[in-house]
Amino acid sequence: MTYNNKPNPDDRSDNVEKLQSMIHNTIENMEAAEESLAFTDSETQKEQIHAKNERRRESIASFRSEVKDEAKNQG
Structure with missing residues (x-):
C-alpha cells in the first residue's frame, strides 16, 4: 500500500496577525x-x-x- 502523504506548504503570510492576536489575548487574560x-x-x-x-x-x-522576526522576513 502506497501513501501519498505530503506536508502542507509553509504558509507564514498571516503569522504576524496570529501573533498579535495571541499578544492581545494574553494581555486580556493578565x-x-x-x-x-x-x-x-x-x-x-x-x-x-x-x-x-x-x-x-x-x-x-x-x-x-x-x-519582529516575521515582519522582517516578510518585508
Missing part, C-alpha cells in the same frame, strides 16, 4: 487575573496569579520578538 485579585483573600491564590502573570509577561516578550 488584566482579568489582576481584577480577580480583589475577590480573593487567599495568599496562595494571589501568589499563583502573580506567578502566572509573570509567565505571561515572558510569553508576550517572546511573541513580540517573533513578530
Whole structure:
C-alpha cells in the first residue's frame, strides 16, 4: 500500500496577525487575573496569579520578538 502523504506548504503570510492576536489575548487574560485579585483573600491564590502573570509577561516578550522576526522576513 502506497501513501501519498505530503506536508502542507509553509504558509507564514498571516503569522504576524496570529501573533498579535495571541499578544492581545494574553494581555486580556493578565488584566482579568489582576481584577480577580480583589475577590480573593487567599495568599496562595494571589501568589499563583502573580506567578502566572509573570509567565505571561515572558510569553508576550517572546511573541513580540517573533513578530519582529516575521515582519522582517516578510518585508
